[in-house]
Amino acid sequence: MKNLLKITIAFLMLLSLDTYAQESIISSIKYADLEKYIALAKQNYPRRKAFDQGVQKAKAELPITKLSYLDIFNGSYFYRPEKKSVLDPINPYNVNGFQFGINVNLGTFLQKPFTAKKAKAELKIAEAQAEEYDLALVVEVKKRYYAYIQSINQLKIYTESVQDNKNTADNLKYRFAKGETTMDNYNQSRINFTNAQTSQIQAEVALLTAKDALEEMIGMKLADVK
Structure with a gap:
């Protein structure tokens, strides 16, 4: 009798291990789908777009910084009608007509190299932040x-548990009616059946929540992903 009990326990342990192996989620993972979801998240997730815009903004600042070198120079002109007499006849540079001049702002001139370096550094920072977020996004x-x-x-497991407990409850109901x-x-069988149903409902809610969370990340319905 003891040997039979040991054999039965060993058989149940092997059966449990086999069942566990069948319920492993590793075989359910589809890496091709996962890569699609990652690509869609990089394309559609709003915060990822914000980092992209930050990089584009930093890139746009570079040509603006180069053109700002023209701010160093200030042009001016003076016009005196031809028929007017000159204010200072002795000064040969004080003449009628147009007179043009260019002024150089030395302070601005000295600042420009540092401004350009700052713009390049800000671009590198924006790119690094975008790369860092890409890693976190993945x-x-x-x-x-x-x-x-x-x-x-988990929902599959709880659904099977509901069916098993229902069968057990129905069987015990029949046996109880016969006095067996x-x-x-x-x-107890009815309580187990109710608990299994409750767990199934909770698993359904968990599945819907997980599905919504993934769809939020990729920016579209899973059913629409091809």
């Missing part, structure tokens, strides 16, 4: 995808 998409796959598998089992066993 991790977050994977995290949400794995949670979604986990929820699918106790009221306690029958009531």
